[in-house]
Amino acid sequence: MLQPIFQDLTSFNTLGLRSRAAAFVRHESASELSALSDVADRFGRVFILGGGSNVVLASQLDSLVVKVEARGVQLWSETDSELVIEAQAGEVWHDFVAQCVDKGWDGLENLALIPGTVGAAPVQNIGAYGVELDQRFHSLVAWDLHERRQVEMSAGECRFSYRDSFFKHAQPGRWLIVAVRFRLPKPWRAVTTYPDLQRHPLLARSAGAVTARQVFDAVCEIRRRKLPDPAVLGNAGSFFKNPIVSAGRHDSIEAEHPGLVAYPQEHGFYKLAAGWLIEHTGWKGRRVGPVGVHDRQALVLVNYGGANAENIRNLADAIRADVAARYGVMLEQEPVAVV
Known part of the structure; x- marks a missing residue:
């Protein structure tokens, strides 16, 4: 049985803001979803927390805070024209992208080092260095905490636009994203149209075709040079x-x-x-x-x-x-x- 606890959230948001939750539970498995709805029914408000990288937390949260920590990555399907990769919502986004590059599942490398979790990525419709998440999106699985049902949602149903999606306008705390699937095109082509990538020495001096690993490394270098590490600042x-x-x-x-x-x-x-x-x-x-x-x-x-x-x-x-x-x-x- 899931039992809410008091939790200091200062280390659970990348801004490092002082914050506390009066009721806090961790979501680690799909087998807990029904029990999670039971707990949510006892509270007037629910807040779904991923990596805490895109939130400004108040000093005291009176809602039930659900920390998404379910993990797992798999090749969901493959055809001659695409790979579909499924990742559980609690996967750290950058670690997931790095794993894809390591396995030769190319197409997400421009989105390296974006903080947060896989489950939060479609909420924000993240994007960077010439690639937007909705360009690589296949579908997602979500749990409706109110109606106690699991649903699959297409890109159209997610209503993606610039840094926006259906989830930003839905009833707060109703939807918990369980897993996200990404469509990676075959054959893969590097996206290096962004000026910073075009100028990057690693790509500019490439003797042959640019690889996904080179794009990944270039994006990481650029982001580390331009942006502060949340663990430090x-x-x-x-x-x-x-x-x-x-x-x-x-x-x-x-x-x-x-x-x-x-x-x-x-x-x-x-x-x-x-x-x-x-x-x-x-x-x-x-x-x-x-x-x-x-x-x-x-x-x-x-x-x-x-x-x-x-x-x-x-x-x-x-x-x-x-x-x-x-x-x-x-x-x-x-x-x-x-x-």
């Missing part, structure tokens, strides 16, 4: 989404601020580089008490030690206000605020 990765604006809005901002970094999107829209906006309002490297903006990547807010959710919220609000005042653009927070 608490952070949640990119804290703000890159805002999407119309062509007209982009043109008017660029006219006032030459050098604006932006990327053309479909249907005449532009994605603005939120890091550029933050840096050019003077926030890069600034510290406010126990929190601040990283000195090498303005998109990353960091905890220098002892911070709580209020410290992070106040810093984020100040950054948003300055960006809005200067550029007329409102930044949207990427990590989920959990209260």
Whole structure:
């Protein structure tokens, strides 16, 4: 029988924010799902916690916190045109990607070193260095805690969009992702269109065809150079989404601020580089008490030690206000605020 316990969550979130849960259970096996629904019925609110890399936890959580720790990876199916790999939701995302590269299951290498778990990846629809999760997604298995049933969901049912999915808008705490399946194309082709990859010496000096291992190693080197290690300096990765604006809005901002970094999107829209906006309002490297903006990547807010959710919220609000005042653009927070 699952028995909720009191749990300090400070080490369970990559921002390292001080937080406690009054009721906490671990999910380690599909055999526990029915019992998990029994426990959830006793609480008004449920929060599903993966690797804690995309959350801002309040100092005290009164909801039931379910820590997803189920593990396992398998080749689910294979045809002449694709491999489908299934991973349990509690697998550490980077370790899973590394395992795929080791086994020659190529296609996820651009997503190396993204913190978090496999189960959290489709919630956020993660992406990096030219590859988005929904481009490699096959299906997932989820448990409906309310109706006590297991369902399989396709990409269409997950409603993926930029850093968004069905799960971000569903009733909080209702769905627990059990396993995720990834479709990896055969033959594999390296995705090296991202400028940082094109310039990387490991790929630029490749005598023959670029390998997935080389892409993986290059992505890891770039991320380690640009982004702080959460084990050393608490952070949640990119804290703000890159805002999407119309062509007209982009043109008017660029006219006032030459050098604006932006990327053309479909249907005449532009994605603005939120890091550029933050840096050019003077926030890069600034510290406010126990929190601040990283000195090498303005998109990353960091905890220098002892911070709580209020410290992070106040810093984020100040950054948003300055960006809005200067550029007329409102930044949207990427990590989920959990209260």
